[in-house]
Amino acid sequence: DTGVSQDPRHKITKRGQNVTFRCDPISEHNRLYWYRQTLGQGPEFLTYFQNEAQLEKSRLLSDRFSAERPKGSFSTLEIQRTEQGDSAMYLCASSPTGDFYEQYFGPGTRLTVT
Amino acid sequence: AQRVTQPEKLLSVFKGAPVELKCNYSYSGSPELFWYVQYSRQRLQLLLRHISRESIKGFTADLNKGETSFHLKKPFAQEEDSAMYYCALGAGNMLTFGGGTRLMVKP
Numbered sequence: 001d002t003g004v005s006q007d008p009r010h011k012i013t014k015r016g017q018n019v020t021f022r023c024d025p026i027s028e029h030n031r032l033y034w035y036r037q038t039l040g041q042g043p044e045f046l047t048y049f050q051n052e053a054q055l056e057k058s059r060l061l062s063d064r065f066s067a068e069r070p071k072g073s074f075s076t077l078e079i080q081r082t083e084q085g086d087s088a089m090y091l092c093a094s095s096p097t098g099d100f101y102e103q104y105f106g107p108g109t110r111l112t113v114t
Numbered sequence: 115a116q117r118v119t120q121p122e123k124l125l126s127v128f129k130g131a132p133v134e135l136k137c138n139y140s141y142s143g144s145p146e147l148f149w150y151v152q153y154s155r156q157r158l159q160l161l162l163r164h165i166s167r168e169s170i171k172g173f174t175a176d177l178n179k180g181e182t183s184f185h186l187k188k189p190f191a192q193e194e195d196s197a198m199y200y201c202a203l204g205a206g207n208m209l210t211f212g213g214g215t216r217l218m219v220k221p
Contacts, residue, residue: 003157033208040123042200042211043158056208091158101146101204105158 002026004106006092012112013082020078021109025094032075033103034067035091036060043091049075082113116141116203118212126218127191135186135215137175137201146204147177147184150211153197161186161199171195191219 005024013019025032030051035043046065047057051072061067064082069075079086089110093103117140127133139145151161162170164177164184175186184201196219201212 040213042118042120042202042214043209045208045210048208056206093158100207101148101163101202101209102160103209107157 004092004094004104006090006106006109008109009107010110010112012114015082015084015113017082018078018080019082019111020076021090021092021111022074022076023092023106024074025092026096026104027073029094029096029104030072031095031097031100032069033093033095034075034077035093037089037091037108038087046077079111082111084113087111087113116145116205116210118201118203118210120199120201120212120215122215123213124216124218126220128220129193130190133186133188133191133195133217133219135199135201135217137184137186137212139182139184139201139203141182141203141205143205145177147175148202148204148209149173149175149184149186150200150202151197152200158200191217193219193221195219 007022033048034046037043046061047067049069064080067077089108091108092106095103119138147164149161152158173188198214200214202209
């Protein structure tokens with residue numbers, strides 16, 4: 001499968017714990033995006049990378065959230081001190097150079113905070 | 115700031131009936147508009163974009179700047195069109211999605 005992959009697919013954690021998600025984009029894509037999707041809503045932009053540089057962060061991305069893409073390949077999204085309001089589907093997408101809006105999405109990581 | 119509104123959460127039609135999924139946007143600049151689709155148990159994927167002016171799977175969408183709308187249309191719905199449809203606006207190197215419309219095509 002040469003599409004975008006995400007790991008884990010599901011994560012259940014207790015409030016206050018830290019969690020980390022991984023995204024592997026399509027190999028030749030230099031842009032990588034993170035979105036959050038809650039029930040009944042469309043995906044909400046969180047942040048994006050061009051290669052290893054994080055170029056934009058949404059106001060939705062509180063100080064408890066951090067994302068990295070250290071070698072311009074895979075990316076991680078960490079949430080510290082999780083809260084019940086963090087329960088959501090976290091989607092990763094990548095896009096090829098020059099076409100930022102044709103984004104290829106991964107299957108998502110569903111986070112449940114109890 | 116940009117905003118995308120899809121007024122219908124659910125649209126249910128019979129097979130062979132025409133379909134129109136509504137999308138309205140607000141943006142001060144010149145937008146790029148897209149429709150993304152998510153079929154059951156599949157990933158979100160691009161269906162069509164306004165600049166290509168193509169018909170994909172029988173769907174078309176026309177950008178109406180005067181009404182700030184980008185409605186998705188198909189003259190004859192098929193059962194395999196049942197899915198979640200998201201309108202999205204591209205600006206500032208990111209996509210802003212609407213809340214989505216679930217299309218159910220009944221046999």
